[in-house]
Amino acid sequence: DVKVTQSSRYLVKRTGEKVFLECVQDMDHENMFWYRQDPGLGLRLIYFSYDVKMKEKGDIPEGYSVSREKKERFSLILESASTNQTSMYLCASSSGSSPLHFGNGTRLTVT
Amino acid sequence: RKEVEQDPGPFNVPEGATVAFNCTYSNSASQSFFWYRQDCRKEPKLLMSVYSSGNEDGRFTAQLNRASQYISLLIRDSKLSDSATYLCVVGRLYNQGGKLIFGQGTELSVKP
Numbered sequence: 572d573v574k575v576t577q578s579s580r581y582l583v584k585r586t587g588e589k590v591f592l593e594c595v596q597d598m599d600h601e602n603m604f605w606y607r608q609d610p611g612l613g614l615r616l617i618y619f620s621y622d623v624k625m626k627e628k629g630d631i632p633e634g635y636s637v638s639r640e641k642k643e644r645f646s647l648i649l650e651s652a653s654t655n656q657t658s659m660y661l662c663a664s665s666s667g668s669s670p671l672h673f674g675n676g677t678r679l680t681v682t
Numbered sequence: 683r684k685e686v687e688q689d690p691g692p693f694n695v696p697e698g699a700t701v702a703f704n705c706t707y708s709n710s711a712s713q714s715f716f717w718y719r720q721d722c723r724k725e726p727k728l729l730m731s732v733y734s735s736g737n738e739d740g741r742f743t744a745q746l747n748r749a750s751q752y753i754s755l756l757i758r759d760s761k762l763s764d765s766a767t768y769l770c771v772v773g774r775l776y777n778q779g780g781k782l783i784f785g786q787g788t789e790l791s792v793k794p
Binding site for chain 2: 606611612613614616619661670671672673674675676
């Protein structure tokens with residue numbers, strides 16, 4: 572069974588802090604994704620990666636960056652956290668065009 | 683217009699009822715279709731893929747209508763445990779791989 576693990580379930584950070592959200596998958600998937608989910612807006616794609624050291628902007632990349640140094644790990648970075656980045660962050664992985672497998676999410680609050 | 687649209691609901695139905703959700707998509711180049719289920723404060727989980735010929739998994743039936751650009755999910759004999767948000771997901775090739783677009787979800791509440 573595919574396992575996608577996000578390092579934190581709940582996180583509280585202050586405005587201006589640099590925030591790292593980590594995601595690890597154990598199925599050798601080449602594709603990894605970061606989404607955020609907000610009430611009334613659904614899931615929105617922030618960044619994705621099809622290979623190590625490769626990244627592509629999603630629909631809402633502003634204020635975020637990513638790092639994929641190893642195939643199994645995809646990190647989302649908030650360079651300077653702001654209150655409008657308070658959200659549920661979901662990492663996912665897939666192989667080819669197969670369905671996504673999600674981690675259990677990180678609920679980030681920026682105060 | 684959103685690329686994938688769903689009626690947000692909520693759909694409130696009694697146990698045992700049959701309920702159907704539709705989802706429309708705007709990009710005719712879309713190539714893959716899925717239904718995900720999301721429980722409150724949990725991550726989305728794949729319910730079923732949707733194939734061109736339609737497919738069934740127990741009480742769940744999914745259909746695709748490419749001409750009208752919609753997919754549907756039918757749930758028969760609803761159970762209390764079916765209460766969740768159902769996300770329609772549409773995929774298309776994007777650069778080297780696939781990009782999945784999520785609908786906002788349809789909330790289902792099954793009552794005793």
